[in-house]
Each structure stands twice: as structure tokens, then as C-alpha cells.
Amino acid sequence: MKLALRQSDRRRDAALPGISGTARLDRRVNRLLNRLHVGDIAVIDIADLDRSTADALVAAGVSVVVNAQPSISGRYPNLGPEVLVNNDIALLDAVGAEIFAEVKEGARLRLDGDVLYAGDRVAARGARQDADTIRTAMRAAKAGLSAQLQAFAASTQQHMEREKELLLDGIGLPELSTKFRGRHVLLVAKGYDYKSDLRALRHYIREFRPVLVGVDAGADVLRDAGYQADLVIGELDLVSDAALREAGEVVAHADHHGRVTGLARVQDLRIEPVVFASSGTSEDAAMLLADAGEPRLIVTVGMRATLEEFLDAGRGGIASTVLTRLKIGGRLVDAKAAAQLYQTRVSAVSLVLLAVSAVLAIAVVLVAGLAGDSYLHLLADGWDHLVTWIRDLFS
Structure with missing residues (x-):
């Protein structure tokens, strides 16, 4: 009976003008994304829609985004609305919280x-956005960049005063069983270009076997890519049960008051997480924990790296992220840079293949042009030495 009613609704929708779909609502987009299906109408509550959120809505296949707030307020040129419109997703703006x-x-x-x-x-x-209205709003928003940079500088100073003991002396960092010392660490968040960046690092992961850290929904990004996280950190209600169960260790990121979201659910899974309280973002907490373990290198996937991305995010966490990155310094590398550096190096496998090719060429010359068992014995001894060298190289 319900199926017949749904089919009747769809036939009626098809006869009416406009775009129809099923409503999915949530003020927290990270929770909403888990419930979206292709063709749904997503109802959100975000001032200045950022590119990372827009990319996630595009990936979910929604047909319409209805925003309770202005998607471009004019404070700075954020990138999310343009992403939606360029992907033929209708955007209705500023409909009000009453929705x-x-x-x-x-x-x-x-x-x-x-x-x-x-x-x-x-x-x-509300206000229906298109390419022309977005272009006009973006031009106006660029004029406000100076004020935003000043506000950013002020918030950075405030965060430094609030978290100086953590940033300068590491006071408040919990003890972990996960070991970072001397290893590469890969931090994965579900943010900017996370799919393409993680795919570009697959050979790097295979060779260096870094410590894999899933930040918030990044734990499920790792799992979907076929990896098992050594450590999961962040807001635990954004991580699936499966990713939590498979993780080597779980850290719940609490706010500076010590409040943790999703703790009861994780404990119901018989997982007792380590609690780390800080006023920064989950990404910052992950970077600080990894850096405290003295790794050789920290590579980030899906995290903000450019000024455009920092401004596009438009959240209070920007100040903490900048200070955290300054603290870590040269040990921190973005995934795109790591992929470029890895592609230009000569791997051990390439050297082995080159050596094998050279030995085979010598063998052909000896067998074809020279006679006598002594040469064949010499070739056999050389082959034994090569096999031993290859075994030692990979041991």
C-alpha cells in the first residue's frame, strides 16, 4: 500500500513544475550526510557555505539545497555556493530557521x-541562487577581506592566550599506546580533495607503512579505501561503529570544558576512549598528538592548507589550526606535496629491477658467446649473490 502511495506521489510530482524530492533536515551537516540519498532535498543551517561541505553534498547526489541562512553573507568570498551551482544543484537561500x-x-x-x-x-x-547572483555576491565579499584578516589575527591571539600551556609545553596531552616515534604519520580527514589525495598516496602508504590516523569521519574514509586506522580521534558521533571497532586506539576530542559528544554510544561498543580536551578542532588535536610522539613526518589528507581554504572555512577553529601548524613546522606536509615528492624519487623496487635486467643481459652474452662450465658456474654464483642482496634489502 505504501509503495503504491509513493508511486502516486511521484506521478503527481512529475506533473508539477519545479524539482521534487524527499526532505532531509539537520543543523549539523556531518550528521545529515549519513542520511542523504540521490535526489533528496537537503535542508541545512550554514552561514557562508564552505567548499568542503558543498563537495560532500554533491557527492551525496542531492537535487536541491535549502539553506536557512545566507550561503554568502558578504563577510568573505566563500566557495561552497559556486560548487553547488556548477554541479546543477539548485540552491535556495535565507529561508529562515522556521523551515x-x-x-x-x-x-x-x-x-x-x-x-x-x-x-x-x-x-x-527564499532567494534562488544562480551563477550570476553568486558572481555578484562574491565580488562584494572580496571587498570585506581586510576586515576578516584583522578579525583572524585577533582570534589567533586570543587562542594563544587560552591554550599557551598546551601549545608551548604540551600540558594536557594524554598518553597513548599508539607509537609515532621515528615513523611517518598520515592524518586523514573528510575535507578538501580527500578522495583524490588519498588515492595519489597509495604507493607511499604501501612502501612507508605510516601510522594511519582517522580524524572525525576520516576514520570511515580510511576504512572505505581498504585501510585500518591505527588511531581514531575526534567527535565520535561522526564515526561509524565498524570504524571504531576496527581502530587500534580511540581518542575522544572534548571541548575545553571536558564535554564529549557520542561517549555513551562508544562505551556501549565496549570501547573506552582516551579523552583529550582542547578548544581547537579535531584536526588540530590530531596534529598535536602526532607531533608529541616525535614522528619523522606528518602528512595530512583532507585538511585546510591554503589561505583560500582557511578563509572559506570561516569558523573559529582557524586560529587554532594556524598556531598548531606553526608549532609543528617543517615536520608537517600536505598530501599533494607528499605525492609529488614521492613520485620523483627512485624506489628500491626500481633499483632491483634494474639490477636483475643487467644480470640477465650479462647471462645472455655469456651463454651465447662463451663456452665452458667455468663461466656458467660464475653466472650461478653471481645469481646467488644477487638473490641474497635482494633478500637483505627487503628484510
Whole structure:
């Protein structure tokens, strides 16, 4: 009966103008992403929609994004709205917080122009964005960059005063069973270009076997790519049960008051996480923990690295991230740089193949042009030495 009703709804939607889909609502986009399906209408509550969130909405295959707030407020030129429109996803802006009371999860919605309908009822009105309106708003937002940089500098100073003992002396860092000393560490978050960057590092991971750290939903990114996280850190309600169970160690990132989200659920899985309290982001907490373990190198995937990305994020965590990166210094490398450096080096496998090719060439000359068992014995001895050298190289 329910299937017949759904088919009837779809036939009716097809006869009406606009874009129809199932409503999925959440003020926290990270939770919303886990419930989205292709063709859904995502209802969010984000001022200045960032590119990372927009990329995730595109990957989920939504048809419409309805934002309770302005997707471009004018404070700075954020990149998210352009990503949505370039991927043919309709964007309805500034509909107001009332949308969360007017629309229920799973309801059928229809966007026609700048009006959102729930059945025959008007659920919300807003500003429909397109390439032209976004271009105009971005030009205006660029004029406000100077004020944003000044505010950023002020927030950096405030964070330094609040967290100076942690940043300068490591006071508050928990003891971990995961060992970093002398090893490479790969920190993976579900952010900027995470899929392509992780794919580009697959040979690097195979050769160096770094400590794999999943940050927030980055734990599931590692799992989906076929890896098992040595350490999971972050807001635990953003990590699946499977990724938590498979992790070698779990760290719950608490705010500076010590509050942890999702702790009861993790304990129900019979996992007792280490708690690390700081006012920075989960990414910052992961970088600080890895750096304290004295690794050789820390490579980041899906994390902000450029000024454009920092401004695009537009959150209070920017100050803590900049200070954390300054503290770690040259030990920290972005995935794109690591992939480029790795591609230019000559691997041990290439050297072995070159040596084997040279020995085979000599063998052909000896067998074809020279007679006598003495040469063949010499060749056999040379081959034994080569095999021993290869074994020692990989042991």
C-alpha cells in the first residue's frame, strides 16, 4: 500500500513544475550526510557555505539545497555556493530557521522558482541562487577581506592566550599506546580533495607503512579505501561503529570544558576512549598528538592548507589550526606535496629491477658467446649473490 502511495506521489510530482524530492533536515551537516540519498532535498543551517561541505553534498547526489541562512553573507568570498551551482544543484537561500518547524524529515518537497512547497502548502520562500547572483555576491565579499584578516589575527591571539600551556609545553596531552616515534604519520580527514589525495598516496602508504590516523569521519574514509586506522580521534558521533571497532586506539576530542559528544554510544561498543580536551578542532588535536610522539613526518589528507581554504572555512577553529601548524613546522606536509615528492624519487623496487635486467643481459652474452662450465658456474654464483642482496634489502 505504501509503495503504491509513493508511486502516486511521484506521478503527481512529475506533473508539477519545479524539482521534487524527499526532505532531509539537520543543523549539523556531518550528521545529515549519513542520511542523504540521490535526489533528496537537503535542508541545512550554514552561514557562508564552505567548499568542503558543498563537495560532500554533491557527492551525496542531492537535487536541491535549502539553506536557512545566507550561503554568502558578504563577510568573505566563500566557495561552497559556486560548487553547488556548477554541479546543477539548485540552491535556495535565507529561508529562515522556521523551515525546521515547517518541514518534517522524509516529507515530499517541491522547489518551484524561489518557493518551496510541502504538498500544496508553501513551506518557505527564499532567494534562488544562480551563477550570476553568486558572481555578484562574491565580488562584494572580496571587498570585506581586510576586515576578516584583522578579525583572524585577533582570534589567533586570543587562542594563544587560552591554550599557551598546551601549545608551548604540551600540558594536557594524554598518553597513548599508539607509537609515532621515528615513523611517518598520515592524518586523514573528510575535507578538501580527500578522495583524490588519498588515492595519489597509495604507493607511499604501501612502501612507508605510516601510522594511519582517522580524524572525525576520516576514520570511515580510511576504512572505505581498504585501510585500518591505527588511531581514531575526534567527535565520535561522526564515526561509524565498524570504524571504531576496527581502530587500534580511540581518542575522544572534548571541548575545553571536558564535554564529549557520542561517549555513551562508544562505551556501549565496549570501547573506552582516551579523552583529550582542547578548544581547537579535531584536526588540530590530531596534529598535536602526532607531533608529541616525535614522528619523522606528518602528512595530512583532507585538511585546510591554503589561505583560500582557511578563509572559506570561516569558523573559529582557524586560529587554532594556524598556531598548531606553526608549532609543528617543517615536520608537517600536505598530501599533494607528499605525492609529488614521492613520485620523483627512485624506489628500491626500481633499483632491483634494474639490477636483475643487467644480470640477465650479462647471462645472455655469456651463454651465447662463451663456452665452458667455468663461466656458467660464475653466472650461478653471481645469481646467488644477487638473490641474497635482494633478500637483505627487503628484510
